[in-house]
Amino acid sequence: MxxxxxxxxxxxxxxxxxxxxxxxxxxxxxxxxxxxxxxxxxxxxxxxxxxxxxxxxxxxxxxxxxxxxxxxxxxxxxxxxxxxxxxxxxxxxxxxxxxxxxxxxxxxxxxxxxxxxxxxFDFINKGGEIEIGNLRLGTESFEGIKLALPAKKLISHHMLVVAATGKGKSNFSKVFLSGVLKLDNYASVVFDPHNEYYGGSGEKGLRDHPLKDNVVYFSPRYEKIPGAENLAIPTSELEPDDFFGIVNLSSAQKEAMMLIFREYKNEWIKKLLTESIENFMKIFGEKIHRATFATLKRKIQHALELEGSKGLVFSIDEASGVSVYKKVKNAVSERKIVIVDTSMIGDETEKIVASSILNRVFRKYRVAKQKSPEVFSKMPEVLVVFEEAPRVIGSEVLSEGKNIFERIAREGRKFKVGLCAITQMPSLISGEILSQMNTKVILGLPAPADRNAVINSAAQNIGDENIEIQMLDKGEAIITSPFIDFPMPVKIFLFEDVLKDFKVENPDKKITLSIE
Amino acid sequence: MKIHQKIMEFISKNVYSKNEFEFKIDNFKIFKDVESIGNVYAVDGGCGVLCDCGSYIISKIKIGVTCYENMKRVSSSEKVDEYYVFAQKTDSGNVIKIFPEIEINENEIKKCKIEEVQNEIRRYLEWKKIEELSEKITSNDVILADGFFEKIKNEHNIVFVCKTSRLRSKSGRPLLSCLNDVSKESIKNEKWMYKISENEYIVKFHEKSRFCYKVSVKNLNNIEYLLGVVAYYSKDPEIIGYPYPLLRVDKIARIRNDEKKTENRKLKNNKFGKFLVSDEDAAIMHELLDKRMYR
Incomplete structure (x- = not known):
């Protein structure tokens, strides 16, 4: 008509x-x-x-x-x-x-x-593997046309998921991760500050997924959750790098940390927190100012949320059993999804947990690429999911020093490590990092500053979609990426429906977005 | 004293006085709108000079008809007939040629100025169209037309609405304005008609309208129904109080400048039209000056 x-x-x-x-x-x-x-x-x-x-x-x-x-x-x-x-x-x-x-x-x-x-819609070429929703025209969605994103390239080229509260960021991420679970050559590390990815207390999560055996869940309250791993990290496994760009530190404090680390190796935090300042002054003399010791002691104790020698995640006791870092690296090698529950720890502690885990995963990939290219070629691509991303890649944070998140955003794709930054305020993220996020999943942004930040950094011209972005309802998205033909309007699946449909063989024609 | 003030002082002393019009209150009649049970037709014509070469003129005439039923336009009944007129001045009178050919009494138009020929033919074609339409309408249908045609034979429901009028009061003020002023004081928020001669009325079709019009109706037996129907069709807010079908037919019959230019180009751009460019120059200077100096 x-x-x-x-x-x-x-x-x-x-x-x-x-x-x-x-x-x-x-x-x-x-x-x-x-x-x-x-x-x-x-x-x-x-x-x-x-x-x-x-x-x-x-x-x-x-x-x-x-x-x-x-x-x-x-x-x-x-x-x-x-x-x-x-x-x-x-x-x-x-x-x-x-x-x-x-x-x-x-x-x-x-x-x-x-x-x-x-x-x-036969003009949309085939090629994607991760089904995320139906093609949406305005407010109407086409049930018969399922859109799938191409995991290859897309994951290691980073993703940005942006939306105002309640528009469906977490649902999208769970749907996407569900798609990753089905694939052979991909892994993921998810930092979950709201404990919503694994599921529980009435909310569906990846533990309800038929492929839940490929999900590893770390939590400080592991005892109450069957199959969960203990998120317990001895301070002996931490390195100064894990704090840089995460905890607000002056140059003098960073230098002091490096000196202490060199002196005491894996006992550096234990010594810093337990030794008296006088003893330190005797060992380091004028290299470290008295006040620096005092401040550093206070900052690290606070950042690790230590009460005495123990905190919810970190403790200065000796390591026992297999380290969390090793378990995460193994899970990644086994192409699993690792979920780290950080809902019970403070912001700074969460960032140190994430930073320390990612430092080790990234190092493993980097070293493998440099020393064993053959091994590296067989390693899965890994997607790091981090909520409220401006906390680690915000302009203000990065002005105080670089961190592992920024490094992954810049260099990750060379080493098959991609970042999925989730935020409701993309305008707080540095412009350079935003433009590194090649694929953008936009789920409704009412604030003009946030819309402009996303539009200006998009791989495709989405300036004309400004009004549509403003009006996107819950679960409605526009996806822009250099790996799809044009900014794609999508109605994201409900994660609960994905779980239900997973068992049923879907005979529908699958039309997917093209890989460049 | 400034000249404008002088002008107005003269007019107000000589033309405007409150008592210059002796209206009869009984001649004012209030009426209500009537929901039409038949069709409402409107007829109007438009014409324009396509090419003025001084000694001859080529013009275009459009005669439009539109039809409304229950306030909705009947698209299939809307039609525009197009005619082209060649009028040449010769010593033995005007040479007139109409495309496509129609039967017309050329005696009258042979004598008038060639620039008036198109208007005369337009009026003739409008009249013919009204006559033709009046043959087929039912007693509930109404035909609306612009102007007035004395020679209309048929006394069917034809209502002529004049947008302007030269009718004047004793002192020389426009009659429409005098009556409108009086009505504002004595007949508020009503539609009214005021009889001025056997077939002629001054009518206000909508209580909120600024304007009243001279209306001619031949079928006086049906006058309240006819004016009521016209009032019913005079509620469009674009020009409230003016019958909308007349507005519509004016629009489709009007020859706009763009159309004139296009037609002019078509006349020149064919194998017989080359001489038109130089011929047109004989009479085009005025237009050129207008365009270049006073725009």
Whole structure:
């Protein structure tokens, strides 16, 4: 059915469409225009809708005023002809002789605009492995068209998941991880500050997944959760690097940490916290100022949340059993998903846990690539999921020193380590890091500053999607990536539905996004 | 004293006085709108000079008809007929040629100025269209037309609405304005008609309208129904108080400047049209000056 006609526009700007009076069109809809003169088929995305009239604005205002102020009895004759809706659209692709091309031509005046049929989405090439949702046009989703993201490249090229509270960040991440679980050559390390990924107390999580054996869960309250591992880290396993860029430290304090570490090796924290300052002064003399010792002692004790020699995660006791770090590295090698429950520890402690784990995982990959390329080639790609990412890759944090997260964002893809940064305030993340996040999953951002930050750093031009991003409802997303044809509107699956459907063999036609 | 003030002082002393119009209150009649049970047709014509070469003129005429039923336009009944007129001044009178050919009494238009020919033909075609339409309408249908045609034979429901009028009071003020002023004081928030001659009324079709119009109706037996129906169709807020079908038909019959330019180009850009460029120069200077110096 014809829903509108082309009435103007340009390739560089927007295509203008006058809508038929009974046409129902939403921002985000994809429509099609078949030019009968050139035989080209244009796929257009609606980016804005407005109302318009053949009558000058002054008259329109007068009409409203007369009715409001004087209750004037009136009737709008030919109202469909004179008062109508207009759309702005952008050309996604042009199909010519069966092949798709970027938009370098325009449809002619008065060409019909029609709603797109499911069959017409054959222009989306196959290739993705991680099914994340259905194609969404405006507010309507196409159940028959499942969209899958290509894990290869996409994971190690980093992801940014952005949304305001309640828009479905965690649901998306769980759906994505569910997809990762099914794949052979991928692993993930998830830091979970809200304890929502593993599941429990009525909330579904990865422990409810049929492939739950490939999930390893670390928690300080491991005793209450069957199958959970103890998140207990002796301070002897920590290194100064684990604190850099995470704990606010002056240069003098960093230098002092390095000196103490060199002197005492794995006992450096134990000594720092237990030795008297006088003893330290005797050993280090003028190399470290008295006040520096005192401050450092206080900062590290606070950062590790130690009460005496023990904290919830860290303790200065001797290590017993297999270290958490080793277990995580093994799980990653075995292509498993590691979930680290940090919900009961403070912000700084959580960052030290994450930083120390990632330092070791990243080091393993880096060393493998340099020393054993063959081993490295067989290692799985690993995705690091970190919530409230500005805490570790925010401009303000990084201005005080670099950390492992920033390093992964910059260098990770060379070593098959990707970062999935989740945040509701992308504007706080440094612009350089944002542009390193090649794939962006945008789930509704009301704040203009956050939208602009994402739009300006996107791999594709999504400036035209500004209004749509603002209006995205819960579970609705726009995904932009250099590895897909165009910014893709998606209705993300509900994780609960993914769990249910996992057992059922799905005979539906699977249409997926293309790999470049 | 500034000249503008002088002008207005003169007019107010000589033309404007509160007692200059002796209206009869009984001639004012309040009426209500009537929901039409038939169709409402509107007829109007438009014309424009496509090419003025001084000694001859080529013009275009459009005669439009529109139809409304229950306030909705009946698209299939809307039609525009187009005519082209060649009018040349010769010593033996005007040479007139109409495309496509129609039967017309050329005696009158042979004598008038060639620039007036198109208007005369337009009026003739409008009249013909109204006559033709009046043959087929039912007793509940109404035909609306702009202006007035004395020679209309059929007394069916034809309502002529004049947008402007030269009618004047004794002192010379516009009659429409005098009546409007009086009505503002004595007939508020009502539609009214005021009889000024056997077939002519001054009518306000909407209580909130600023304007009243001179209306001519031949079928006086049905006057309240006819004016009531017109009032029912005069509620469009774009020009409240003016019958919307007339607004619509004016729009489709109007010849806009863009259209004139396009037609002019088409006349010149064919194998017989080359001489038109130089011929047109004979009369185009005024237009050129307008465009270049006073725009």
């Amino acid at each position: 014809t829903i509108g006609k082309i009435i103007g526009g340009s390739i560089g700007e927007k295509i203008l469409i006058r809508l038929k009076s009974n046409a129902s069109v939403d921002v985000g809809d994809i429509v099609v225009c078949e030019d009968t003169k050139t035989k080209e088929k244009f796929f257009l995305k609606i980016i804005n809708i407005g109302i318009s009239s053949l009558i000058s604005n002054q008259f329109v205002e007068d009409i409203a005023g007369q009715n409001l102020e004087h209750d004037t009895d009136y009737n709008l004759f030919d109202s469909d002809d004179r008062f109508y809706k207009m759309c702005e659209a952008k050309i996604l692709k042009v199909k010519r002789e069966g092949k798709l091309f970027p938009a370098r031509s325009l449809p002619n005046y008065f060409m019909d605009i029609k709603k797109i049929n499911e069959e017409e």
